[in-house]
Amino acid sequence: MATTEQSTTGSSTGPESGPAPGARRTADRPLLTGRLTGFGTTIFAEMSALAAETGAINLGQGFPDTDGPESVREAAVRAIRDGRGNQYPPGPGIPELRTAIAGHQLSRYGLHHDPDTDVLVTAGATEAIAAALLALVEPGDEVIALEPYYDSYAACIALAGGRRVPVTLRPRDGAYHLDLDELRDAITDRTRLILLNTPHNPTGTVLGRDELAAIAELAVEHDLLVVTDEVYEHLVFEGEHHPIAGFPGMRERTVTIGSAGKTYSLTGWKVGWITASAPLVTAVRTVKQFLTYVSAGPFQYAVAEALQLPEAYYEELRASLRARRDLLADGLTAAGFTVYRPAGTYFITTDIRPLGASDGIAFCRELPHRCGVVAVPNAVFYDDAEQGAPFIRFAFCKSPALLEEAAARLRRL
Structure with missing residues (x-):
């Protein structure tokens, strides 16, 4: 342990205190491991921070706005x-x-x-x-x-x-x-x-x-x-x-x-x-x-x-989310998006090209300022960002009133 501490502080003059032959000194190499080069702050953190900054409705991150049973x-x-x-x-x-x-x-x-x-x-x-x-x-x-x-x-x-x-x-x-x-x-x-x-x-x-x-x-x-x-x-x-x-x-x-x-x-x-x-x-x-x-x-x-809850709980959960899916999907369609209505999950993917846009990342960064709604660009979920460039994702695990307000705001587009 003493050797490690001495090597770190530079107080040792023995040969064991120097870097291994061919090793790069700390000052010469990135702090983040090379395996995660290109991985920064997650898009969910970025978009949630943007929602907080602008006061926008956050339909980006997939968390409900009401607590469980x-x-x-x-x-x-x-x-x-x-x-x-x-x-x-x-x-x-x-x-x-x-x-x-x-x-x-x-x-x-x-x-x-x-x-x-x-x-x-x-x-x-x-x-x-x-x-x-x-x-x-x-x-x-x-x-x-x-x-x-x-x-x-x-x-x-x-x-x-x-x-x-x-x-x-x-x-x-x-x-x-x-x-x-x-x-x-x-x-x-x-x-x-x-x-x-x-x-x-x-x-x-x-x-x-x-x-x-x-x-x-x-x-x-x-x-x-x-x-x-x-x-x-x-x-x-x-x-x-x-x-x-x-x-x-x-x-x-x-x-x-x-x-x-x-x-x-x-x-x-x-x-x-x-x-x-x-x-x-x-x-x-x-x-x-x-x-x-x-x-x-x-x-x-x-x-x-x-996990012991009766089947009625799951049936009610699915019915409630299905209704909220349809509410937001209809609102997004009315706003001009092409909508891919999901068979499951919390999320709706849309195509922004009918609105005259093709860069989903730029679109999502501008959206809170334009109409007070946050979404997530799908491009970050692809190896080839161009494949996902025109698609963005909205979460519908929110209250019907909030989804109705979001739909109304999106119609400003």
């Missing part, structure tokens, strides 16, 4: 008062929550998981994604990701030293579609895994049973792992959510990621999880323990209760 919030308060979770919870998550997660997967999808070996609680889905990719990807491995993609995917693949290979969902007939031939062509000898997201953020696409079966066949044929982000599983308005882990040959090669934040409108609690076979969970847990180690102790008890 009172019974679930009270469960968290009760846990704190009872002294449950105020100290470090178990590393894999509290047994009550792991049991509830396993029960959820079994009752809804027929997927059997041992809560002691096949479930891991994480600090939200974002940590689950990071831990899974850091655990499963070696430097040089190729990772196929559906584009446009949630921005943390790109950063986590880069941190793992992997190479991102985008397969682009393309707009057609009012929705975004996956080209299975393009996916098949993207697979090489260096492909390690497919990073899947359905229901898909930001496009709102929900992959159907036939598409998922085809992806599963490719994964089995090429012996690929699949990490699947399914945090919007309960926010499907058309079609049905099918976990790819349930398809033939997928149980032992799939890491499924879930989250309480979107389902229960409690995004600040940051309670996520993975379900997978025991060897995959062990690999991911090995990384996760060196990230947050544990988190959200009292909230874990509350989410365990939330």
